[in-house]
Amino acid sequence: MSIQVYWGSGSAFAWRVLLALEVKQLAYESKLIEFSKQEHKTAEFLRLNPRGKVPTLRDGDFVVYESIAILQYLDRKYPQVPLFGTRAEDTGLINQDVCEVLSYIEKPVSQMTRPLFSGELAGKESQVREAAAILHRELQQYDARLARCSWLRGDTLTAGDIVLYPFIPTLLRAAAKPVAGPLNLGFLPFGERYPHMARWSAAIEKLPGYARTYPPHWRQ
Amino acid sequence: MSIQVYWGSGSAFAWRVLLALEVKQLAYESKLIEFSKQEHKTAEFLRLNPRGKVPTLRDGDFVVYESIAILQYLDRKYPQVPLFGTRAEDTGLINQDVCEVLSYIEKPVSQMTRPLFSGELAGKESQVREAAAILHRELQQYDARLARCSWLRGDTLTAGDIVLYPFIPTLLRAAAKPVAGPLNLGFLPFGERYPHMARWSAAIEKLPGYARTYPPHWRQ
Numbered sequence: 213m214s215i216q217v218y219w220g221s222g223s224a225f226a227w228r229v230l231l232a233l234e235v236k237q238l239a240y241e242s243k244l245i246e247f248s249k250q251e252h253k254t255a256e257f258l259r260l261n262p263r264g265k266v267p268t269l270r271d272g273d274f275v276v277y278e279s280i281a282i283l284q285y286l287d288r289k290y291p292q293v294p295l296f297g298t299r300a301e302d303t304g305l306i307n308q309d310v311c312e313v314l315s316y317i318e319k320p321v322s323q324m325t326r327p328l329f330s331g332e333l334a335g336k337e338s339q340v341r342e343a344a345a346i347l348h349r350e351l352q353q354y355d356a357r358l359a360r361c362s363w364l365r366g367d368t369l370t371a372g373d374i375v376l377y378p379f380i381p382t383l384l385r386a387a388a389k390p391v392a393g394p395l396n397l398g399f400l401p402f403g404e405r406y407p408h409m410a411r412w413s414a415a416i417e418k419l420p421g422y423a424r425t426y427p428p429h430w431r432q
Numbered sequence: 433m434s435i436q437v438y439w440g441s442g443s444a445f446a447w448r449v450l451l452a453l454e455v456k457q458l459a460y461e462s463k464l465i466e467f468s469k470q471e472h473k474t475a476e477f478l479r480l481n482p483r484g485k486v487p488t489l490r491d492g493d494f495v496v497y498e499s500i501a502i503l504q505y506l507d508r509k510y511p512q513v514p515l516f517g518t519r520a521e522d523t524g525l526i527n528q529d530v531c532e533v534l535s536y537i538e539k540p541v542s543q544m545t546r547p548l549f550s551g552e553l554a555g556k557e558s559q560v561r562e563a564a565a566i567l568h569r570e571l572q573q574y575d576a577r578l579a580r581c582s583w584l585r586g587d588t589l590t591a592g593d594i595v596l597y598p599f600i601p602t603l604l605r606a607a608a609k610p611v612a613g614p615l616n617l618g619f620l621p622f623g624e625r626y627p628h629m630a631r632w633s634a635a636i637e638k639l640p641g642y643a644r645t646y647p648p649h650w651r652q
Binding site: 281284296300305312314 | 500502
């Protein structure tokens with residue numbers, strides 16, 4: 213099998229790549245890296261990616277890393293089911309969606325979820341609350357957009373949907389931690405707060421192959 | 433003239449777009465936004481970009497923002513002088529270069545330069561020093577790459593060069609501030625510390641039209 217994907221359970225960045233491969237219905241070999249075993253620091257893996265990060269993709273002799281770069285590569289190499297559009301204007305706006313996730317979602321998701329997942333919340337309550345407030349403002353915008361169409365850019369799933377999606381279950385998993393309860397972060401029940409985003413999330417979760425992308429340690 | 437670019441003097445993000453337009457030799461109308469006059473918060477500008485940020489590009493009736501999305505749009509719309517390659521593998525690696533700038537350069541440049549430009553350095557000396565140390569590690573990698581080729585990806589200028597470049601004069605301008613002197617940040621003289629990056633920067637500065645992209649307030 214020519215495509216190999218190195219990923220980590222729960223990495224939102226790696227999840228994007230798995231979703232893209234499933235949407236494009238490309239066969240791939242799953243290489244699940246266990247960070248707890250330092251598998252991202254082995255000499256073999258560092259030869260593929262000197263930064264020791266996932267996702268990293270190998271396609272025959274070719275190696276590429278950084279999640280968005282992998283999506284761009286896959287879309288150019290395997291253009292069936294285009295993720296970045298075919299008209300220049302669509303390409304621009306889909307990349308705009310992608311960039312907005314990187315600029316406005318990634319950081320507050322990390323700031324909100326890390327203290328909740330690690331259990332080391334003490335002293336970080338205001339950081340978590342401020343990040344949640346930023347995310348609410350962004351999710352309101354997404355919910356309004358998704359009230360008018362099935363996917364972020366209309367009737368067709370694009371890279372913007374794939375890049376945004378993994379942060380939503382990550383956010384909800386953190387919000388459901390008992391330690392988050394007293395903070396009243398206001399994301400749950402998600403379907404009541406953000407009905408259009410919830411419908412959109414459910415549509416992604418019905419994609420063929422979605423189960424293969426789901427973080428294995430979340431099932432435990 | 434059909435292309436209009438809204439930019440701000442000294443914005444590294446906007447600078448990328450101006451460089452791309454010059455490299456592609458596209459005619460454009462320069463719309464210099466003055467933040468001090470709140471021109472990015474006018475109703476007219478917010479209709480183009482609800483976030484009130486530069487760069488924002490208008491091409492006829494089409495509007496796109498976020499610097500990398502603008503570059504992707506321009507490259508698809510005006511493919512002469514390709515910035516993201518033509519083979520899928522080149523596209524992947526050029527996007528990898530772009531993503532690495534976003535992931536590893538943007539934040540430490542901001543952390544190092546803002547206290548130096550604002551003059552509000554007190555209490556932030558260790559933040560500035562730590563950011564400078566991160567940047568030195570990255571610049572060493574770039575310098576080693578540029579010892580072997582003219583541009584980041586070989587003989588041809590690509591989007592990676594354009595996305596990285598504006599941070600270098602920004603960094604050097606901050607490092608040359610008198611307030612930075614006692615911190616001994618170690619970037620100057622740049623040509624001695626990073627000779628290959630210095631040669632690469634000079635090559636960009638010799639591109640036709642470069643003078644039009646230079647931050648006007650830096651000349652004062």
